[in-house]
Amino acid sequence: MKNYFSFSLKLVLLLAVLLVGQFVKAQNRQVSQWPRGVxxxxxxxxxxxxxxxxxxxxxxxxxxxxxxxxxxxxxxxxxxxxxxxxxxxxxxxxxxxxxxxxxxxxxxxxxxxxxxxxxxxxxxxxxxxHSSSKHPWFLEAARNMDSPYREYYVWTHKSDPQTQKEGRPTGADSDNTRHWHPLEGSDYLYYGYFYGGMPDLNFDSxxxxxxxxxxxxxxxxxxxxxxxxxxxxxxxxxxxxxxxxxxxxxxxxxxxxxxxxxxxxxxxxxxxxxxxxxxxxxxxxxxxxxxxxxxxxxxxxxxxxxxxxxxxxxxxxxxxxxxxxxxxxxxxxxxxxxxxxxxxxxxxxxxxxxxxxxxxxxxxxxxxxxxxxxxxxxxxxxxxxxxxxxxxxxxxxxxxxxxxxxxxxxxxxxxxxxxxxxxxxxxxxxxxxxxxxxNKALTYGSLVPVNLENKALSAFVRVYEGESLLVIHNLSGVATSIPKTPEMAGFGQVYFKDKGAGVYKTAVQIPAFGTIILKK
CATH class of the missing domain: 3.20.20.80 (Glycosidases)
Structure with missing residues (x-):
C-alpha cells in the first residue's frame, strides 16, 4: 500500500510539473505573425x-x-x-x-x-x-535624343515656359519650375521632383x-x-x-x-x-x-x-x-x-x-x-x-x-x-x-477608446477573440490616481504595470509617464 501511494504521489507530481510546463510554454508562446509583427x-x-x-x-x-x-x-x-x-x-x-x-x-x-x-x-x-542622374539609362538618354531610354524620363524644351510651369504640376507648388533641371549642352530640361541628381522616371512609358x-x-x-x-x-x-x-x-x-x-x-x-x-x-x-x-x-x-x-x-x-x-x-x-x-x-x-x-x-x-x-x-x-x-x-x-x-x-x-x-x-x-x-489582443485586437475624464491619460480597450485588455498610459509628469469608473468594471487582473502602478479597492494608481494594463 505504501508503495502504491508513493507511486501515486510521484505520478501526481509529474503531471503537475507537465501542466506547469505547458502553462509556462503557453504564456511564452509568440502569437504575432509577420506582417503583423515588429x-x-x-x-x-x-x-x-x-x-x-x-x-x-x-x-x-x-x-x-x-x-x-x-x-x-x-x-x-x-x-x-x-x-x-x-x-x-x-x-x-x-x-x-x-x-x-x-x-x-x-x-x-x-x-x-x-x-x-x-x-x-x-x-x-x-x-x-527616380534614378540617379548617373544611371546608364539617363546618361544614354541625355547623350542621344533617339535613345530607347529617352522615354524612361520626362523632358521639356526650355523655350516652352508653359510646359515647364504646368506640364508636370506637383499640386504643392504654384510654380514648379524648380523641379525642371537644365541638361548641360542641350536645349532640353528634365524633370526631377526632389533634385537634379534624381531625374524622375516616366511611368507613362x-x-x-x-x-x-x-x-x-x-x-x-x-x-x-x-x-x-x-x-x-x-x-x-x-x-x-x-x-x-x-x-x-x-x-x-x-x-x-x-x-x-x-x-x-x-x-x-x-x-x-x-x-x-x-x-x-x-x-x-x-x-x-x-x-x-x-x-x-x-x-x-x-x-x-x-x-x-x-x-x-x-x-x-x-x-x-x-x-x-x-x-x-x-x-x-x-x-x-x-x-x-x-x-x-x-x-x-x-x-x-x-x-x-x-x-x-x-x-x-x-x-x-x-x-x-x-x-x-x-x-x-x-x-x-x-x-x-x-x-x-x-x-x-x-x-x-x-x-x-x-x-x-x-x-x-x-x-x-x-x-x-x-x-x-x-x-x-x-x-x-x-x-x-x-498577446493576441495587443497584436490583432480592435481599439475602443475610453474616456477617464483626465486629459493626461490615454486609455483604450484592445479586444480579440474574447480577450479584453484595458490599457492606461499617463502622459503627465506626476503620478495619478483615478477612481474606478463603470468602463473599468471587470478589469481586475493586472496584466502589466510599470513600477509604482497598482489597482486598489476604489482606484487605480499610475506613475508619471507610466503604464498599466488590466485584464478581464
Missing amino acids: TYEIFVQSFADSNGDGKGDIKGMTAKLDYLKDLGVEAVWLMPISPSPSYHKYDVTDYYGIHPDYGTVQDFQEFTREAHKRNIKVVVDLVIN PKLRDEIFKIGRFWLTQMGVDGFRLDAARHIFPDERPQDNHRWWEYFRSEMQKVKSDVYLVGEVWAPADVVAPYLKGLPALFNFEMGWTIAGALNAGRGDSIAIKHARITNYYSKINPQFIDATILSNHDQNRILSTLNNDVAKAKLAAALLLTLPGSPYLYYGEEIGMTGKKPDERIREPFLWDAPGKDKHRATWIKPKFSTDATVAPLAAQKKDKNSMFHNYKTLISLRNK
Whole structure:
C-alpha cells in the first residue's frame, strides 16, 4: 500500500510539473505573425561594420541577426543597398546590384537565407520614383535624343515656359519650375521632383513599366526578399493625377503577386489619412505618419486623451477602403528627427512613446537605435549616425564613416551596457515587444477608446477573440490616481504595470509617464 501511494504521489507530481510546463510554454508562446509583427528599419552603412573599413555592411548585419531575433523583431526593412554615388543611396545607378561598400550579391543572398532561418522577413527599399542622374539609362538618354531610354524620363524644351510651369504640376507648388533641371549642352530640361541628381522616371512609358516589373521580379526570385518598401509612392505621377498613382500600385502589386503571392508592399505616402487611404488597394501597408506625429505631440503637451480617438478614426476609415489593410505605425524613421530628440531628450517620455506604439493597434516599425535611445536632428546625416554596440575600445562593429554629433558615447549608453541595466531603454523596448508578441489582443485586437475624464491619460480597450485588455498610459509628469469608473468594471487582473502602478479597492494608481494594463 505504501508503495502504491508513493507511486501515486510521484505520478501526481509529474503531471503537475507537465501542466506547469505547458502553462509556462503557453504564456511564452509568440502569437504575432509577420506582417503583423515588429519590423526593424536599418541604414546599413551605420549599423554594423564587419571588416573595419568604417562602413556598415551586409556581413555585419548578418552577424547581428541573433540580436534582432532576441529583441523580438520579425522583419527588417533595409534602406537602399544598390550602387549609388551618394551615402544614402536613394539615387540608384544599378537596380540589379549591391553597392560594393556593402558587399556582394552573394553576401546579400546569404543574409536573406540566415534571416529566414530565424523567421525574420526581409524587406528592401525599392526606389523607382527616380534614378540617379548617373544611371546608364539617363546618361544614354541625355547623350542621344533617339535613345530607347529617352522615354524612361520626362523632358521639356526650355523655350516652352508653359510646359515647364504646368506640364508636370506637383499640386504643392504654384510654380514648379524648380523641379525642371537644365541638361548641360542641350536645349532640353528634365524633370526631377526632389533634385537634379534624381531625374524622375516616366511611368507613362510601357517600356519603363516593364523594366520596373523586371526589377521587382529579380529581387523576389534571385535575391529572396519578401517584399518592398516603396519610396516616394505618392510621386510616381504628379499630384494632379492621383488616380493614376493609385492604379499604378494596384498594377504593380498584381504583377508582383504573380511571382510571390504573399508579397509585402509598404508605401511611403506623406499625407493626412484622407490622401493616404486610396493607396490601400495597391499598397495594403502604408506608414501611419499621422499617428507618429500625434504621439510625439501628445507627449510634449502632456495630453493623451485624444490619441486613441484619433487612431480609431484613422483605422476605421482605412478599413472601409481595404478591410485587410496593415497599419505600419512608427515613432520616427530615417527622414525625421529621432523620437528622443523630438521629446527634448526626455527618456521617460521616450519610454512611454514606445509603450504607446506597442500597445496601440498597428504593425510597428522601429528605427535602428531607437531601442537604445539614440538621438539625432536634421540634417539627414545626423539622424543616421552609427549604432553603438559596445564601449570604445571594445566595439568591433561600430561604423566610423561619420563622426557622431548626437549619438555619442557621452550621450548614449551602448547596447552592451544597456543589456546589463534592467532600467535601460533597451530593456524597456524588449519587454514591450515581448508583451505585444505574446498577446493576441495587443497584436490583432480592435481599439475602443475610453474616456477617464483626465486629459493626461490615454486609455483604450484592445479586444480579440474574447480577450479584453484595458490599457492606461499617463502622459503627465506626476503620478495619478483615478477612481474606478463603470468602463473599468471587470478589469481586475493586472496584466502589466510599470513600477509604482497598482489597482486598489476604489482606484487605480499610475506613475508619471507610466503604464498599466488590466485584464478581464
